[in-house]
Amino acid sequence: MTRDMDLIREILLRLEGMRIEGEYNAVRVHDPVFAGLEADPEAIGYQLKLLINHGLIASRSKNHPAAGFIFEGLTWAGHDFLDAVRSDDIWKRTKAAAQKVGGWSVDALVETAKAIVKQELGKLISGG
Secondary structure, eight states: OOOOHHHHHHHHHHHHTOOOOTTOEEEOTTSGGGTTOSSOHHHHHHHHHHHHHTTSEEESOOSOGGGOEEEEEEOHHHHHHHHHHOSHHHHHHHHHHHHHHTOOOHHHHHHHHHHHHHHHHHHHHHTO
């Protein structure tokens, strides 16, 4: 199975919007939060495992998130990733830049998105 950055972004956006009851939520790939994703439960579970292992999602369960996991929230790095790629326009431009060089990592995507955001802020500040 491959890493799907579009699916990862969408999963994080949906999890960020979840209300956590108490300290955590028990989450399963069949829960309504994932309804409408264009991916099968196995693919969603795999991306969740990657997100947990990479430290973008805080969870007490790390082995089989497709079967369910304890979701404690996004980590600082998870929020940073989302803040960098939240805008659909920035996300499209970030992916286009990454595709031109032939590959990406989460860190490279975040840095690319931040550079695009800084460029856009520079235009706003300078009035251009």
